[in-house]
Amino acid sequence: MLFGGTGDLAIRKLYPAMFKLYQKGNIRDHFAVIGSSRYKVDDAKFREMVEKSVAKESSDKKLIANFASHFYFVTHDVTDLAHYAVLKSKIEELDKKYELQGNRVFYISMAPNFFGTVAKNIKNQNLLSSDGFNRLVIEKPFGRDFESASELNNELSAAFDENQIFRIDHYLGKEMIQNIEAIRFGNTIFEALWNNRYIDNVQVTLAEKLGVEERAGYYDNSGALRDMVQNHIMQIVSLLAMEQPVAFKDTDIRAEKVKALRSLRVYNVAEASSNFVRGQYAAMGNGKEYRQEDGVPKDSNTETFVAGKLMFDNYRWSGTPFYIRTGKKLADKFTRVDVVFKKPLVDIFAFPQSGSAPLTANVLTIFIEPNQGFSLTVNAKNSEQGFHTEPVSLKFLEDSKRTKETPQPYERLIHDVLKGDGTNFASWPEVASAWKFVDQIRRVWDIQQPIFPNYIPGSMGPVSADELLARDHREWVYKLNQ
Ligand SMILES: NC(=O)C1=CN([C@@H]2O[C@H](COP(=O)(O)OP(=O)(O)OC[C@H]3O[C@@H](n4cnc5c(N)ncnc54)[C@H](OP(=O)(O)O)[C@@H]3O)[C@@H](O)[C@H]2O)C=CC1
Numbered sequence: 001m002l003f004g005g006t007g008d009l010a011i012r013k014l015y016p017a018m019f020k021l022y023q024k025g026n027i028r029d030h031f032a033v034i035g036s037s038r039y040k041v042d043d044a045k046f047r048e049m050v051e052k053s054v055a056k057e058s059s060d061k062k063l064i065a066n067f068a069s070h071f072y073f074v075t076h077d078v079t080d081l082a083h084y085a086v087l088k089s090k091i092e093e094l095d096k097k098y099e100l101q102g103n104r105v106f107y108i109s110m111a112p113n114f115f116g117t118v119a120k121n122i123k124n125q126n127l128l129s130s131d132g133f134n135r136l137v138i139e140k141p142f143g144r145d146f147e148s149a150s151e152l153n154n155e156l157s158a159a160f161d162e163n164q165i166f167r168i169d170h171y172l173g174k175e176m177i178q179n180i181e182a183i184r185f186g187n188t189i190f191e192a193l194w195n196n197r198y199i200d201n202v203q204v205t206l207a208e209k210l211g212v213e214e215r216a217g218y219y220d221n222s223g224a225l226r227d228m229v230q231n232h233i234m235q236i237v238s239l240l241a242m243e244q245p246v247a248f249k250d251t252d253i254r255a256e257k258v259k260a261l262r263s264l265r266v267y268n269v270a271e272a273s274s275n276f277v278r279g280q281y282a283a284m285g286n287g288k289e290y291r292q293e294d295g296v297p298k299d300s301n302t303e304t305f306v307a308g309k310l311m312f313d314n315y316r317w318s319g320t321p322f323y324i325r326t327g328k329k330l331a332d333k334f335t336r337v338d339v340v341f342k343k344p345l346v347d348i349f350a351f352p353q354s355g356s357a358p359l360t361a362n363v364l365t366i367f368i369e370p371n372q373g374f375s376l377t378v379n380a381k382n383s384e385q386g387f388h389t390e391p392v393s394l395k396f397l398e399d400s401k402r403t404k405e406t407p408q409p410y411e412r413l414i415h416d417v418l419k420g421d422g423t424n425f426a427s428w429p430e431v432a433s434a435w436k437f438v439d440q441i442r443r444v445w446d447i448q449q450p451i452f453p454n455y456i457p458g459s460m461g462p463v464s465a466d467e468l469l470a471r472d473h474r475e476w477v478y479k480l481n482q
């Protein structure tokens with residue numbers, strides 16, 4: 001059951017993802033999708049929309065038509081209780097027709113102000129099945145601060161148990177984000193060193209080349225801190241910081257992520273102010289400055305860039321900072337994690353006459369996107385006369401064919417929902433901890449007047465983002481023109 005079945009997300013991402021699952025045989029005969037919205041469209045026209053949305057995935061017209069034949073449409077206003085009876089009878093009819101054994105997934109792909117209402121009505125209007133599974137999929141954003149997120153969570157919890165709620169964070173569906181656990185817990189050489197004794201700092205960068213495009217209305221109300229840090233970056237950081245789970249299963253992994261996030265230091269006003277910096281992009285060439293974008297108020301103080309330093313108060317990470325940054329209109333579109341190890345305590349090669357450059361820190365880089373892979377820089381002797389060390393890179397990058405074939409996040413995540421696997425979804429305690437952390441930064445920023453715009457499109461953000469690390473005698477591993 002897909003609420004918001006005619007929306008942008010459904011058309012651009014969800015139907016293609018479902019089609020991939022169908023093409024690969026992960027769903028075949030026993031499924032039906034009811035799309036709904038206030039739009040007046042019959043099944044035939046709806047199927048045409050679905051076919052069009054998946055057309056680029058295959059040239060096999062018959063396969064696409066067979067896939068679309070599983071789709072039905074019910075015109076429905078989620079605020080009108082009378083409409084739920086029509087949905088209910090459609091669900092029951094299709095349950096029989098496709099032998100679904102009472103298994104139901106309710107996906108709310110609508111504006112967030114509808115999440116609570118729809119969840120409540122699903123329960124009160126008896127759409128839940130009593131003889132199969134009932135699962136609720138919720139899109140982002142999950143609240144705009146801890147308080148609103150708590151309210152929403154209470155509304156959802158009145159209708160669904162926590163293990164029935166799947167909060168989408170599409171970064172958790174990305175191949176290389178899932179690979180973090182494999183790298184950490186599948187390799188003695190990393191896990192043995194994965195702590196404050198050997199790691200100097202960790203850097204997470206989510207850079208975007210585009211600006212706000214046509215989403216200014218949403219974005220100006222949100223800003224980079226809420227849009228990217230509270231969810232995606234906090235999830236990545238928790239995977240990097242957590243302890244080894246007892247077993248590789250959702251309950252154990254979530255428990256460790258929650259513990260990590262709970263030991264994240266929630267900053268007081270002075271700490272928030274000195275450990276986080278923000279930016280807003282200026283004009284360049286034909287590109288408008290953020291405040292001139294359509295739908296953005298001319299005096300907007302919404303940040304399009306954030307950089308920050310996170311500290312964990314636990315035995316593993318005490319003293320090791322996690323630096324994060326994200327922004328729009330930066331140099332390029334990429335996501336990467338750089339784990340910077342400590343340099344050897346003694347550099348035996350650096351005696352005055354040696355001419356050898358000082359040893360550099362080993363860096364493990366996890367390339368999340370667009371390339372998928374990792375590299376490890378190590379110091380090695382170069383092959384010239386004498387004895388000089390230089391950093392060399394051990395690198396693995398997935399070839400472009402395999403990268404292209406990698407399942408997209410929504411394909412993975414919808415598959416996980418069907419399997420009932422909550423590993424790659426954000427649990428409520430994780431979301432709550434992330435909001436508590438972010439709210440403190442927001443509180444400070446809401447009373448301090450920023451000087452915007454303060455960075456040039458095509459750069460890596462404002463100078464203050466570099467100063468944040470320089471102050472600690474460090475620098476970003478990824479710098480412009482690398
Ligand atoms: N689009 C994207 O790329 C992304 C979206 N998201 C999230 O996904 C969710 C959906 O976003 P998106 O698809 O872009 O939104 P859209 O505005 O494109 O779609 C909203 C859908 O809800 C329907 N709708 C609106 N009001 C009602 C109502 N009262 N009763 C029934 N249906 C209604 C609309 O149809 P109609 O008006 O005909 O009723 C439409 O099908 C949001 O939570 C968003 O934050 C998350 C990540 C990316």
Ligand SMILES: O=C1O[C@H](COP(=O)(O)O)[C@@H](O)[C@H](O)[C@H]1O
Pocket residue numbers: 170208227228
């Ligand atoms: O959630 C969001 O993510 C996108 C970036 O996602 P990506 O998969 O393209 O890296 C971001 O553009 C958007 O503002 C935000 O809402």
